[in-house]
Amino acid sequence: MSILRILHYPDPILAQKAVPVAEIDDSIKKLAADMAETMYAAPGVGLAAPQIGVSQRLIVLDCSGKDEPQQLIVAVNPEIVAEEGESFEEEGCLSVPAYFAKVKRSATVKVRFHDLENRQVEMETDDLLAVAFQHEIDHLNGVLFVDYLSSLKKGIFKKKYVRILEQLEEQL
Ligand code: K1U
Ligand code: ZN
Numbered sequence: 001m002s003i004l005r006i007l008h009y010p011d012p013i014l015a016q017k018a019v020p021v022a023e024i025d026d027s028i029k030k031l032a033a034d035m036a037e038t039m040y041a042a043p044g045v046g047l048a049a050p051q052i053g054v055s056q057r058l059i060v061l062d063c064s065g066k067d068e069p070q071q072l073i074v075a076v077n078p079e080i081v082a083e084e085g086e087s088f089e090e091e092g093c094l095s096v097p098a099y100f101a102k103v104k105r106s107a108t109v110k111v112r113f114h115d116l117e118n119r120q121v122e123m124e125t126d127d128l129l130a131v132a133f134q135h136e137i138d139h140l141n142g143v144l145f146v147d148y149l150s151s152l153k154k155g156i157f158k159k160k161y162v163r164i165l166e167q168l169e170e171q172l
């Protein structure tokens with residue numbers, strides 16, 4: 001397994017709509033394993049294939065707590081089939097380092113996807129897992145959480161973000 005490089009905003013791949021995975025073959029299984037290792041190393045609770053430069057509809061998630069066993073979810077071609085309620089929680093993004101903002105999301109979502117054995121799975125989610133599914137499926141549609149900011153807040157974000165990227169460059 002390998003830890004992959006995570007692309008940062010404003011990389012144009014992050015703004016593209018990813019294409020469906022056509023076949024769950026060994027290359028997709030290897031990609032999913034590498035994405036999981038990259039997510040755990042970051043650390044994050046989710047990762048979408050476009051974040052590592054692969055514009056295909058594949059995500060990995062693990063919202064288990066620090067003292068719980070790992071609960072890795074690999075979702076191929078995920079879609080939201082039902083949603084209810086509203087949540088307004090702070091989010092970050094591994095592709096937008098060191099910036100956090102509250103985002104309005106659905107409180108519960110029912111998701112449908114295929115697992116790596118090509119079985120169709122339906123899952124009712126809430127709390128952090130529901131937010132994470134929405135955040136990751138947004139990545140597959142070329143949407144980042146900062147796209148939900150008002151134009152005023154987005155302007156402030158862009159000014160701050162220039163400094164954040166400069167500091168990251170200095171650390172390298
Ligand atoms: O897609 C990503 O950039 C990963 C991102 C997903 C996310 C889901 C839900 C809310 C916020 C962000 C992250 O995992 S950011 C890191 C993070 O939220 C976290 C990291 C360690 C422990 C707990 C949370
Ligand atoms: Zn993200």
